[in-house]
Amino acid sequence: MEQVVMNTALKESESLLSEIEHKSHVDVKKCYQCGTCAAGCPVSYVSDFTPRQVVKMLQTGLIDEVFKSHMIWLCIGCGNCVARCPRNLNIPHLHDTLRILSKEKGYPCAEKDVDIFNDSFLKTVQYTGRLYEAGLTMLYNTRSGHFMAGMDVAPGMFMLGKISPFPHLIKGRKEVANIFKKMREMKGAK
């Protein structure tokens, strides 16, 4: 029988795919495309691709498209897919790994607001030790350009004493800052 020649995309993506598999501990070759993950995914209706398609694209070497996709940014990590996957693929963790790698490799982010929200959230944790809700809102709104985001619910929150204008500063902020420092060192070491 004549040997099937792997297409160019698949060949070129080999090393990138093995990096993805190594870091996520997810073997995408195991997926036999049953589509159970896509059927149960609560965000595929707003996304360009379903989780099943993301895995298929990885299997066929379309990694550029995966890195630019909305799905890797929209996945909420609810775990429906992994709970139902007959092959036990940890798809939420695969999506996490894909967004981390796509950012590291400089791909344009398909859902900028999600990225800005995450980054703003973590900035408040880095400096105060805990989430600083008012600080997060200020950072997110100014950086995303959605100046009124959350403003419909903020007055109710303040009235019920649920959010404070001030951060919760913990003792041990240095330890928390060290965790962030270690993270940057590990990123730089690669």
Place this chain on the structure above:
Amino acid sequence: MKIAYYPGCSLESTGKEYHFSNKLIAKKLGIELWEIPNWNCCGASPAHQSDLFLPIGLNARNLAIAEEEGLDVLAPCAACYNRMLAAVEAVNNDEDMRKKVNESIGRDYKGTNTAVNMVQFLHDMVGIDKISAQIQKKLSGLKVACYYGCLLVKPPALTKYDNPENPQSLDRIVEALGAEPIVWPYKTECCGGGLAISKTEVILKLSNDIFSMAVASGADCLVTACPMCQLNLELRQAATEKEYKVKYNMPVFEISELVGLSFGFSPKELGINKHFVKNDAFLKEKKLA
């Protein structure tokens, strides 16, 4: 019984009532909640979506402080609980990771303790019998949709808790309180909490799915064991109603609030007056206030 208590950021802010009611019922049950001193944020979804090391480091610090005291950790927020379990697993499966984590937190975390969620704590550790013994007022006539949300039971390989599609433990607690847990299929569907600010429209759709199924199944309220689910489902309920031209006006309680009501605490003591869906009339009608 003594257990380390990790309130997480929500319980000090948007989920204050959950904090109040947890502390009240624990006291009544004779349990000491040892709050982890100077605990830090678990990083929630932003941490695990941004870095592979960061969420493990952040959670390992809290776990290490509890381990030094020889305690497991009660994490009433389903997201915190999930992130803690992931950190325990990562540290225990990867010696190199453990080393890096310990270097960063300046402690020696060994990975000998674990995290439990609020339902697991009440159902498995305290036990239905001990809860039943404290009941002063049966919550009869209350039809409750037990909403576990996603992270309490998923991913099952990590949580190893109850059934990911049709969990029962929360139902059993609700039943013990004298209320009626309804049979419904959306127990573990996601409410979209993680996208609350950056993609609000997703939440409106998901919560509309959840509430319409709860109504169709005959529920008159929801009960959760997660401050993110509770907040999300109540705070955006008005917007959901507007978007889908429906009226739910359905209260979403925390499990410790229902337990607290059955123990005879007033809604105010439990912080139930801090809810976004006003429930005074509801509680009166059900003879709970």
